[in-house]
Amino acid sequence: MKRFMLSVIVLVLVLGLFVPSIAQEDVTLRVLWFNDANESDVFLDTIQPYLDENPHIKIDMQVVAFSDYEQKLKVMLTGDMAPDLARVTNNQIPVFLSELEPIAPYIEDIKDVESAFMAASLAFAKNENDEIIAYPTEATANGMIVNKTAFEKAGVDVAEVSKTWTWEEWEEIIKKVIAVEGNPTYGLALDFTPHRFSTLLFEFGGRMMNDDYTAVNFSNEKTVETITWFKRMHDEKIVPESVWLGSENPAELFQAGVVACHIGGSWNINVYAKNIKDFEWMVVVPPKGEIVSSVPGGKFVASFKGSKNKEEAQKLMAWFSEDGPNAKYCCDTFNLSSRIDSSVEYPSNTSDFAAFSEALKATPVYVANEWKNPVLSQISPVIKEQIVLALMGDISPADAAAAIDQKGAEMMK
Amino acid sequence: MIMNNRKTFKILHYALLVILTAFFLFPVLWVVLSSFKPQSELFQIPIKILPQQWTFENYIEAMSRGDFVRYFSNSLFVAVTATIITVLISIMAGYGFSKYFFIGRDFLFMVMLATLMIPLQVIMVPIFLQLKASGLLNTLWGIIIPPSATPTGIFLARQYMATLPNSMIEAARIDGAGESRIFFHIILPLSKPIIATITIFSFMWRWNDYLWPLIVILDDKKQTIQQALANFVGQLQINWSQLLAMTTVAILPVIIIFLVFQKYFMTGISSGAVKG
The missing domain is CATH 3.40.190.10 (Periplasmic binding protein-like II)
Structure with missing residues (x-):
C-alpha cells in the first residue's frame, strides 16, 4: 500500500512538473477582414475544425468596411498594431508588399503551394523577390x-x-x-x-x-x-x-x-x-x-512582418488553403476557387462557374x-x-x- | 382686397412648405419603404414607390448578420455619454468666453475655432498613436473623450450666452452669489435652448460618427452601428436590402431626440446665429 501511495505521489509530482510545459499557451490571433457578403462568417465556420484541434488558438476578428479597409490597415501598421492575419485583394497586395511576411519559412516545401494554385492567382501573391507572401483563397474572373x-x-x-x-x-x-x-x-x-x-x-x-x-x-x-x-x-x-x-x-x-x-x-x-x-x-x-x-483577380490571406503571432497565423493560413477547407469556403461564399485541383461543388449555377473558370484558364x-x-x-x-x-x-x-x-x-x- | 391677397399669400406659402417638406421627406420615405421590398423588387424598372410584396425578411436577415443589439447599445452609450460631456464642456467654455474678461480671450477663441480647419484624416495616425499611448485604444471611452470638446458647440454656446444681460450676473454677485451658484442657478436655466441645440447636434454627430470609431475600435464587439452599417458595402457587392433595413432602424434615435428637443431647437439656433 505504501509503495502504491508513493508511486501515486511521484506520478502526481512528475505530472505537476511537466503539465505546464506540455500545455500550450493560449494564442489569440487578431484577424482583420472585410465582407462582400457572408465571408467572415464562412471563414470562422470553415476554420472551426482547426480551432477544435488546436484549442489554444483563439480568434479575435474585426470586420471593417471595404471602403476604409486600406486606411485602417495602414493606420494599424503605422501604429505597430499589425493584425496577425488579414484578408487582402490583389489590388491591395502591392500597397502592403514590403510589410507582408513570406510564407516559405513556415512550410516544408514551397513547391507544394506553387503547384496548387492557378498561375494568375499566384502572380498577384508574389513580391519583387518572387517570394509568395499571401495564400490565394478565392479567384474572380471577368x-x-x-x-x-x-x-x-x-x-x-x-x-x-x-x-x-x-x-x-x-x-x-x-x-x-x-x-x-x-x-x-x-x-x-x-x-x-x-x-x-x-x-x-x-x-x-x-x-x-x-x-x-x-x-x-x-x-x-x-x-x-x-x-x-x-x-x-x-x-x-x-x-x-x-x-x-x-x-x-x-x-x-x-x-x-x-x-x-x-x-x-x-x-x-x-x-x-x-x-x-x-x-x-x-x-x-x-x-x-x-x-x-x-x-483574373481575387482575395488572399496574409500575415505581416510586424504581426505578433505570425507563426500561428501562418499555420492557420496553410491549413485554410488546403483543398478541403478552401472548397468549403468557396462553396459557401459562392466564389471561384484559386486552387487548380479544387473539389468545390456548388449547390447551383455549376455551369455558370464553369464558364468563368473556362475563360480564366484561357487567359494569358x-x-x-x-x-x-x-x-x-x-x-x-x-x-x-x-x-x-x-x-x-x-x-x-x-x-x-x-x-x-x-x-x-x-x-x- | 388686402384680405384676399393675404389669403392667397398664405395658401401659396403653405403650398410651398408642403412641396419642400415632401421634397426633403421623399428620400427618407423611399429608404423606409424600400427596406420592406424583396431585393428583386429594388431594381425593377419602372420604379415603384410602394412594395408590391411587403417583407420583413431584410430586417430578419440583417439582424442575423451581426450582433446589432450590441452595436446599438454601443452607439447609444457613446452618443448619450459623449453628449452629456460635450454639453457640459460647451456651456462652461461658452460661458467663460462670453462673460469673463481675461488677456488673450479672443485670441484663444480664434485658435479654438481654427481647429475646425484640420480634417481628421490628416491627423489620423498621430491620434492612433496618442490613443494607444493613453490606453484608450479599443475602448468606447476612446470614442467618447477625445472629441468631447467641440469648437462648434463652444461657439454656439458662446454666441448664445453673449445675449444674456451682464447686469443680471452683476446683480447676483452683489447679492453675494458665488460663481458656481451663478452658473448653475442662473445661467444654466436660461440656457435651455442652446443646451437643447447642442444636445441634438452632439447626439447626431456621435450617433453618425464613423471615422473616429474606425480608428479607435479594433474589436467587433465594440463596433458602433455606423461601422456595422458600412460593412454591408463590400468591394464588389452591396447588400442594399439589408443596408436599407438597418438604416431605417438607425435613423430612429436621431428622430426621437429631435422630436423631444425641437421646441428649444429653433430658439437656440437663431440666438446663436444672429447675436454676438
Missing part, C-alpha cells in the same frame, strides 16, 4: 452574363452560338435581340472600371503595358481599336451611355432587364441567383476577338502580370477619364491612349 430569355425571344440559342461566336457575330445577333419588342433596350453593359474594360481590351488583342512591364503602353493598334469599337457601340446605342457617361450600375441595369449582356465579374452569380426572378440568365464564354480572355499570364503592377491601379482614374473623353468625342481614341501613356510614364519615373 466574363459575359447574358439574358437567356431575351435571346430566346429573338430565336437565338445563346448557349449554342456562344460556343464559337466572334465579336462580329455577337454584334449581328445582339442587334436582332434588342430589336424584338419587349426585349432589353440595350445590348451590352460594361462595368465602369478599367479592370472590366480591360476584358474587352485583352480580347481585342490589346495590351496596357509593354512586354517587360516597364512602361504603360496604351498607344498600340489593338488597344486604340478597342476604344474605337467601344465608342461605336455607344454611338449606335448598343451600349447605354448611362454607365460610362453617367453613374448607373450595370448590374442593376441587367437585373432590371434593360441590357441583354453584362461584362462583369464572377461575383455577380451570387447576386443574380438571388435577385433575378423575371427572366433566365446564364454565363457564356465571351465572344472571341484576337483571343478569348478573362481578367501577361494579363495578371500587367494588373499586378501598382502603376496600373494608380492610373486607373486617368484611364477612366481619358476613355470617357474619347466616348464623348472630345478627343480621339489615339489621343486618349497617348494621354494615358504620358501619365503612366510620369508615375513610373
Whole structure:
C-alpha cells in the first residue's frame, strides 16, 4: 500500500512538473477582414475544425468596411498594431508588399503551394523577390452574363452560338435581340472600371503595358481599336451611355432587364441567383476577338512582418488553403476557387462557374502580370477619364491612349 | 382686397412648405419603404414607390448578420455619454468666453475655432498613436473623450450666452452669489435652448460618427452601428436590402431626440446665429 501511495505521489509530482510545459499557451490571433457578403462568417465556420484541434488558438476578428479597409490597415501598421492575419485583394497586395511576411519559412516545401494554385492567382501573391507572401483563397474572373430569355425571344440559342461566336457575330445577333419588342433596350453593359474594360481590351488583342512591364503602353493598334469599337457601340446605342457617361450600375441595369449582356465579374452569380426572378440568365464564354480572355483577380490571406503571432497565423493560413477547407469556403461564399485541383461543388449555377473558370484558364499570364503592377491601379482614374473623353468625342481614341501613356510614364519615373 | 391677397399669400406659402417638406421627406420615405421590398423588387424598372410584396425578411436577415443589439447599445452609450460631456464642456467654455474678461480671450477663441480647419484624416495616425499611448485604444471611452470638446458647440454656446444681460450676473454677485451658484442657478436655466441645440447636434454627430470609431475600435464587439452599417458595402457587392433595413432602424434615435428637443431647437439656433 505504501509503495502504491508513493508511486501515486511521484506520478502526481512528475505530472505537476511537466503539465505546464506540455500545455500550450493560449494564442489569440487578431484577424482583420472585410465582407462582400457572408465571408467572415464562412471563414470562422470553415476554420472551426482547426480551432477544435488546436484549442489554444483563439480568434479575435474585426470586420471593417471595404471602403476604409486600406486606411485602417495602414493606420494599424503605422501604429505597430499589425493584425496577425488579414484578408487582402490583389489590388491591395502591392500597397502592403514590403510589410507582408513570406510564407516559405513556415512550410516544408514551397513547391507544394506553387503547384496548387492557378498561375494568375499566384502572380498577384508574389513580391519583387518572387517570394509568395499571401495564400490565394478565392479567384474572380471577368466574363459575359447574358439574358437567356431575351435571346430566346429573338430565336437565338445563346448557349449554342456562344460556343464559337466572334465579336462580329455577337454584334449581328445582339442587334436582332434588342430589336424584338419587349426585349432589353440595350445590348451590352460594361462595368465602369478599367479592370472590366480591360476584358474587352485583352480580347481585342490589346495590351496596357509593354512586354517587360516597364512602361504603360496604351498607344498600340489593338488597344486604340478597342476604344474605337467601344465608342461605336455607344454611338449606335448598343451600349447605354448611362454607365460610362453617367453613374448607373450595370448590374442593376441587367437585373432590371434593360441590357441583354453584362461584362462583369464572377461575383455577380451570387447576386443574380438571388435577385433575378423575371427572366433566365446564364454565363457564356465571351465572344472571341484576337483571343478569348478573362481578367483574373481575387482575395488572399496574409500575415505581416510586424504581426505578433505570425507563426500561428501562418499555420492557420496553410491549413485554410488546403483543398478541403478552401472548397468549403468557396462553396459557401459562392466564389471561384484559386486552387487548380479544387473539389468545390456548388449547390447551383455549376455551369455558370464553369464558364468563368473556362475563360480564366484561357487567359494569358501577361494579363495578371500587367494588373499586378501598382502603376496600373494608380492610373486607373486617368484611364477612366481619358476613355470617357474619347466616348464623348472630345478627343480621339489615339489621343486618349497617348494621354494615358504620358501619365503612366510620369508615375513610373 | 388686402384680405384676399393675404389669403392667397398664405395658401401659396403653405403650398410651398408642403412641396419642400415632401421634397426633403421623399428620400427618407423611399429608404423606409424600400427596406420592406424583396431585393428583386429594388431594381425593377419602372420604379415603384410602394412594395408590391411587403417583407420583413431584410430586417430578419440583417439582424442575423451581426450582433446589432450590441452595436446599438454601443452607439447609444457613446452618443448619450459623449453628449452629456460635450454639453457640459460647451456651456462652461461658452460661458467663460462670453462673460469673463481675461488677456488673450479672443485670441484663444480664434485658435479654438481654427481647429475646425484640420480634417481628421490628416491627423489620423498621430491620434492612433496618442490613443494607444493613453490606453484608450479599443475602448468606447476612446470614442467618447477625445472629441468631447467641440469648437462648434463652444461657439454656439458662446454666441448664445453673449445675449444674456451682464447686469443680471452683476446683480447676483452683489447679492453675494458665488460663481458656481451663478452658473448653475442662473445661467444654466436660461440656457435651455442652446443646451437643447447642442444636445441634438452632439447626439447626431456621435450617433453618425464613423471615422473616429474606425480608428479607435479594433474589436467587433465594440463596433458602433455606423461601422456595422458600412460593412454591408463590400468591394464588389452591396447588400442594399439589408443596408436599407438597418438604416431605417438607425435613423430612429436621431428622430426621437429631435422630436423631444425641437421646441428649444429653433430658439437656440437663431440666438446663436444672429447675436454676438
